[in-house]
Amino acid sequence: MSTPRWLNPEEQAAWRAYLLSNQLLDEALDRQLQRDAGMPHAYYWILVALSEAPDRTMRMSDLARRLRYSQSRLTHAVTSMERRGWVTRDRCPSDGRGLLAALTAEGMRTLVETAPGHVEEVRSRVFDRLTPEQVTQLKEICELIQDGLDPL
Template structure:
């Protein structure tokens, strides 16, 4: 279902009403606090920001624990430049290594090392506890289901449809 906004006839923006404004501000506050909470937990327990943990998770789930850098950027919804910087930091820690792509000399693979996998395995229990404590334990099963449905609708509506879209992972 396409939910593209319909501008009012006079060209004025459709301002948020009071209820919408409260929902929007609650969303912003909750996501900011959740990101901060999870980031602090990962910094404390593993010395890495949340985005680095996400990179390690994606690589651990990939076949042979490896992904093309462009694919990893696309999955993580980050610029290739930001990914390259993050992978360089993860390489410095010994958690990831890069190799040239055998099928395409222009491409590179990010590969989760055994040490990186061990760090992820040690960090995951504390992280899942933090996720449960900060989100799931605060919601009823019905609220969890609703939240999942809502976030799926929002994410699907924001997925670029056109081939030439200005996508962060292509920059």
């Protein structure tokens, strides 16, 4: 058995700072969206993904893959969002097996109304605290981490 490659003190401090900042940011963004729009952050990301899709429609399996959600997590969220009138689900006309999720006009209106407050929260919590150079570094660091993690 090989010897573990323990983190040195600098790496340990960076790792813990990353984990805590990620958790705190997720909580802050979720609170803002709950307060301003009555939705969790996960629902906001579904609305965004559908708004960017051709015809504002995606196969449920593709949507789950894009957002890195399990099928059951996505199904639960979309069911709730259907009740609110934000999305619809229909059988895929080309094969009849898959389900398509589509953003409704009400869902798009909700996204348009919610986006400014959400962007302001992201800006104030993250980007207003960074220099332009740090923004570039953050992007590069996150892309490097993603390259080692993302199978897609």
